[in-house]
Each structure stands twice: as structure tokens, then as C-alpha cells.
Amino acid sequence: MSARPHDSARDIPEATVARLPVYLRALTALAEAGTETCSSEELATSAGVNSAKLRKDLSYLGSYGTRGVGYDVDHLRYEIAREIGVTQDWPVVIVGIGNLGHALANFSGFRSRGFRVVALLDADERRRGERVAGIEVRDFEDLEEIVREHGVSIGVIATPAGAAQAVSDRMVSAGITSILNFAPGVISVPQGVDVRKVDLSIELQILAYHEQRKQAGEATGPVADPAGEAAAEVLA
Amino acid sequence: MSARPHDSARDIPEATVARLPVYLRALTALAEAGTETCSSEELATSAGVNSAKLRKDLSYLGSYGTRGVGYDVDHLRYEIAREIGVTQDWPVVIVGIGNLGHALANFSGFRSRGFRVVALLDADERRRGERVAGIEVRDFEDLEEIVREHGVSIGVIATPAGAAQAVSDRMVSAGITSILNFAPGVISVPQGVDVRKVDLSIELQILAYHEQRKQAGEATGPVADPAGEAAAEVLA
DNA sequence: CGGTGTGAAGTAGTTCACAGCG
DNA sequence: CGCTGTGAACTACTTCACACCG
CATH class of the missing domain: 1.10.10.10 (Winged helix-like DNA-binding domain superfamily/Winged helix DNA-binding domain)
Incomplete structure (x- = not known):
């Protein structure tokens, strides 16, 4: 210092x-x-x-x-x-080991950038014991213990939308203060907790908006359009 | 109307x-x-x-x-x-059927929001023929044909970073004008093509930045941390 | 000279606060 | 009266353009 x-x-x-x-x-x-x-x-x-x-x-x-x-x-x-802050090592927990959770657990970009997945948690006991990316899937109930043990302050939510708020609440009360949320929908957290949201369908919808604009102005559009038939009617 | x-x-x-x-x-x-x-x-x-x-x-x-x-x-x-523009139906292709591609193909939020996955493509022929979410994985070489046939204007890249630029180039020349890129790193596209990027490790790094700030100002915090030391070598 | 670092100007986005309408 | 819709004020971000320094 x-x-x-x-x-x-x-x-x-x-x-x-x-x-x-x-x-x-x-x-x-x-x-x-x-x-x-x-x-x-x-x-x-x-x-x-x-x-x-x-x-x-x-x-x-x-x-x-x-x-x-x-x-x-x-x-x-x-x-x-x-x-x-990536010169230090950040322990991370991932909750919700469905398709997305699998992908996240296997994502090598975390490891190489200062993040270490210390636990995979899922509420579904049929997933319990399964090993993903060399890490055993544990009971969501173990959250507090894991957070305490590894000093986790960052959590990843990869559950369905319905579970996200409850998982978030539990993370926060366990001491997690930063959350990366992949579940669709808004989660609310107390002040002092940061949430970042990644929403696949929102990204696509933003693209669709611009795409629609491009296609509406076609004829003299900047890009030659393939089969310009799909400029359809508005749905009910 | x-x-x-x-x-x-x-x-x-x-x-x-x-x-x-x-x-x-x-x-x-x-x-x-x-x-x-x-x-x-x-x-x-x-x-x-x-x-x-x-x-x-x-x-x-x-x-x-x-x-x-x-x-x-x-x-x-x-x-x-x-x-x-989600009152109409947008056909989408996903390229790169690894862990993330699997998760994307299975993601129900697409279907319910006006997006229809019309093809899954992968360059690795060992993946060929595999069925993911009821859709057969096809050869990346079929891209042009699929784009033409279905009038696709939105493509999703879920390949490793190294392949992303080549995939993007190929998508653009096939007529795709909107790309959602999950591969790390920047891809460049001609004017008139929109790219949106989703980068998991960037999101985590942003959280880490704020987390570091919180912890720097702490006296009694949830996590004991030996902050700035051993800061010799950067990343792997 | 060449390229950084930065005030100043310009642009985009947010919040305020209230007129105006159902 | 209550709540929308919106100019006006404010804040954040970007771009310009050039002084300054190695």
C-alpha cells in the first residue's frame, strides 16, 4: 500500500x-x-x-x-x-444445471479470466451427484455452507424464470452481492447488490426490430434481400 | 386498420x-x-x-x-x-452446436417469442445427424441453401472464438443481415449488418469490478480478501 | 514528428414536473 | 381527480480537435 x-x-x-x-x-x-x-x-x-x-x-x-x-x-x-479486479481469483456458484447451466459450467472463458466455479447447485435431486465439467452437482440447500466456505460473492442464476427470484433471495441472504441472471424476467434485490441480466430472447428481439426496419425500406435498401416474400401481414 | x-x-x-x-x-x-x-x-x-x-x-x-x-x-x-416485429415469425439458424449451441437450440423462449430455429449447423462432422431439440444437425456447408430456402435473415454464432469471423463472413455473404454472436472477441461485418454480442465473461468481469469496489471499502464484510498483492502475473 | 491525453463541443438518454385529458 | 404524455432541465456519454510531450 x-x-x-x-x-x-x-x-x-x-x-x-x-x-x-x-x-x-x-x-x-x-x-x-x-x-x-x-x-x-x-x-x-x-x-x-x-x-x-x-x-x-x-x-x-x-x-x-x-x-x-x-x-x-x-x-x-x-x-x-x-x-x-481480475488479478485476483473470484469464486463463483452456478445455480440451475439445465442446458444452460451445463454450458456455463463447461465454459472455459471463466477459468481463464479469474473466475473459478466452486459449486454447481440444483434443486432437482435427480441431477444430484451428476458431474459436470468435473464438478459434482450439489443440493441447492448447501448454498450457505458453500458461500461461507469459499467466500463466494458472485452467483450465477441459470434456472427457469419461476425459480429465479427465490434463488436470488437465498443468494443474497447467504451473502452474495453480485448476481449474473440468465433467467428471463426481472429479479429484485436489496440495495448494494448488483445484478446483471443476460436475456437471449431480448437480444434477438432487438435484432428483429432493426431487421424489420431494413426490410420495410427495401427496394432501395442497402442490402440485397434474398427472397423478399416474408414481409408478411401483421398477426392478431 | x-x-x-x-x-x-x-x-x-x-x-x-x-x-x-x-x-x-x-x-x-x-x-x-x-x-x-x-x-x-x-x-x-x-x-x-x-x-x-x-x-x-x-x-x-x-x-x-x-x-x-x-x-x-x-x-x-x-x-x-x-x-x-415479433408479430411475424423469424426463421433463425444456429451455427456451432457445442454446449452453448445445445442450450440455445433447446431454449423455449425463442419459439414463444416469434423466433423459429430452422437449422442447426456445425462444421464438425461427428456432430452431423445428431438431433438436438428435434432438429437434425447439418453441415455448415448447407448454410446458403438453408438461408435461401427459409428466407433467413438472423443468424446465431455459438462457435469457439477462432471460427467466429469466418462463420460471420459466410453468413453475410449468404444474405444474413443480423447476427447474435456468443463467441468471445470482435467480429467485423459490412455496413448494413447488425451484430449483437453476448459475452459471459465480460458480464462477470463487470460484476467483479463493482464487487472489488464494495470489498475495498469494507471493514466487516462477508468475504475476507487479501486484496491487492501477488499481483505480479496477469491472467493465463 | 507522431501519438497521447484532454478540455470543449456535441449528442443521447434520463428525470422532473406539470399541463391537459378522460 | 388521477394518470398520461411531454417540453424542459439535467446528466451521461461520445466525438472533436489540438496542446503537449517523448
């Missing part, structure tokens, strides 16, 4: 926070390709943003670039990782 | 578009509970937003409420569905 570059207490805009992991991934790719230095332009391109935004974002963390040169890939990578 | 309420050509803010599916889901839940009418306050609560935002959002679609009363659940539901 001596002279930190700056006390990392600066409040970073939420939009920037959401992009830092993207930059981190881009930097990792650059590092793996053997690149030692990159300009804001290069990094921005591989992260899919424009360079002004990238520089502004990085400026919230500090001045880690060299004027006239660019950024040291490894150093910047470290600084971003530290800022996000 | 003589005169359209207004030509539905109004440009709706992107932030609003992203919330319309949430309202739609909330309305569906209300309808299933037998509610016929609701106020902006009620609907906002069940959608997890505040009522001013909800009313502003709905105002972009038109005036579908009744002052002093509220909204007719079924009517509003219809208007939002029409605006999003």
Missing part, C-alpha cells in the same frame, strides 16, 4: 467499465500474437471502437501510454486487469 | 428499443395473471424501470394509454410486439 499510481478510487463511467474487459481481451490477443507495443488506433480497431473513445476510456485509469509511441501491451494489460 | 396510428417510421432511441422487449415480457406476465389494465407505475415496477422512463419510452410508439386510467394490457402488448 505504498505509492499506488493513483489510488484507483477514481470513479470510472459505467460505459467505460463495460468496455475494459473488451480491451483486456484485445490486448491478450495482441500479446499472444507477439505484439509488444500498440497505438490507440491499433488497439481500438481490434476492440471494435474508435480511437478517441479508447484513449478517453484509458485516461480514466491513468496515463499509461507514451506520447509519440503508444502503449506497452503487457503493462496496459496488467493495469486494466488490476482495475477490473 | 385503416389509417395507421402513425407510420411507425418514427426513429425510436436505441435505449428505448432495448427496453421494449422487457415491457413486452412484463405485459405478458400481467396478462397471464389476468390483469386487463395497468398504470405506468405498475408496469414500470414489473419491468424494473421507473415510471417516467416507461411513459417516455411508450410515447415514442404513440399514445396508447388512457389518462386517468392507464394502459390496456392486451392492446399495449400488441402495439409493442408489432413495433418490435
